[in-house]
Amino acid sequence: TDPIVPSRVPFNNIKSKTPRTHIASSSRTHARTQQTNKQTKQTKQNIMGRASIGSFGTDFATRHWLSLDVCGLLCLTFSFSLHVFALFASAFTLISHHVLAQVLYGTLYVPFALLALWSLYAASTTDPGAVPMGARPIPANLAAESDSIVTERDPNRGGMRRRRGIRRCRKCNDNYKPARAHHDSVTGRCVVKMDHYCPWVGNAVGIKNHKFFILFILYTFLTACVSLTLLLIRIIRCEYYVAPPSNGTGTTTTNTTNNNDIHDHPPHCNPNHTIVIMILGIITLLFFFFTFCMLLEQTEAISTNISKIARMKTRSGLVSHPSEYAPVATEFNEVFGGEHPSLSWHWLVPLPVKFPEWATDNIMGYEWDPTFDAVAYQEPASSDVESGSADGGSERSGLSRQASDASGLISVEDSSSVPAASSSSGAAVGGG
Secondary structure, eight states: OOOOOOOOOOGGGOOOSSOHHHHHHHHHHHHHHHHHHHHHHHHHHHTTTOOEETTEESSTTOSEEOOOOHHHHHHHHHHHHHHHHHHHHHHHHTSTTOHHHHHHIIIIIHHHHHHHHHHHHHHHHSOOOBOOTTOBOOHHHHHHHHTSEEEEEOTTTOSEEEEESOOEEGGGTTEEOOTTEEEETTTTEEEETOOEEETTTTEEEOTTTHHHHHHHHHHHHHHHHHHHHHHHHHHHHHTTTSOOOBOSSSOBOOOSSOTTSTTSOOGGGOGGGHHHHHHHHHHHHHHHHHHHHHHHHHHHHHHHOOOHHHHHHHHTTOOSSTTTTSOSOSSSBTTTBSSSSSOOGGGGSOOOOOOOGGGHHHHHTSBOOTTSOSSOOOOOGGGOOOEEOTTSOEEBSSSOTTTOGGGTBOOOOOGGGTTTOHHHHHHHHSOO
16 A cells, blocks of 8 residues: 655645734734833923922922033033132132232122122023913914914824914923923923023023023123233233243253342242143133133024024024014013113123013913913813814814823924924033
């Protein structure tokens, strides 16, 4: 008899032993896991930057504003320390035994240095104009905003999309986002008229502390100018530019017996101060050029009343309307406040910025009262407008799905993510 040969069944005829229902169930489980991971990632992004320790921080509930970013705190400490070092180093090394140097130090350097430190403290601890939770559109603008077209980043599909409704910030838990506000990733808040994030003051620069930032770099520049003058007086008096006499063998000699010789180091030319004076000179030169460039850059913000980010977006064509970031009023300066646009004494004093009462809400771009609920503002049902999504679907303005799955409302991506993060560009420019 012929040997029994096992029959060969084609591979494609072998049926899977895994039930189709099991495959479908596994696919649904995998999809739910991916969705959960995505929502967890989005939640982490929402709280990125916002932190608090006790009553200090940048969270919505904190009472005292202070950015707890480690890099910002280190740079802030460094800025403060350099000013204190220069203040005392100049007193001990540059003004002894010289009346003119003492007069310049007492009447100019000390006041400028104290004003610079005061401005630094105010710039770092003042709320830059963060939009509070529960802020609402100004009633007069609600209808127009609800019917406006908002360009936003699509968090699900990537790219940009357009929809109809008021602006919201997904990173701020769908809180209302005024037209001139930009999200700062370091502090984790939307800041009205944000100019940039400055690590040297450890804070975002916005509508409420832009004045303090400008005064800080102004008075730092003035202290550098006075310090350079004191250094020049020291160099002339001690004749550092004169080479010591040579004895003909290649070595220098110093007459230690004749107290009238210029190289006998008079009391005001103590050689032990040389290293300190060199360090002070390097710091002064860095401060001088650094703050001079920053002041030139900030003159445009003062003259136009438009922040750096707004100017960048306008020049890049990323605004839907040319007047979107335009100044609200011309009766006063939006950086320094007051009642008129011309220079006044309060411009030079680091006091809180005050706007005319009739213009405050328009300047900030929102309406808010401590009695408002600390939840994202919801538009009236009559103002919700259907709009087509990127794939032709229809979605509505309101809270994001991660905040309320049942509502079927869309999320809004922060528009300040374009162009290339103001915080990094500001920090690279120096001063922010």
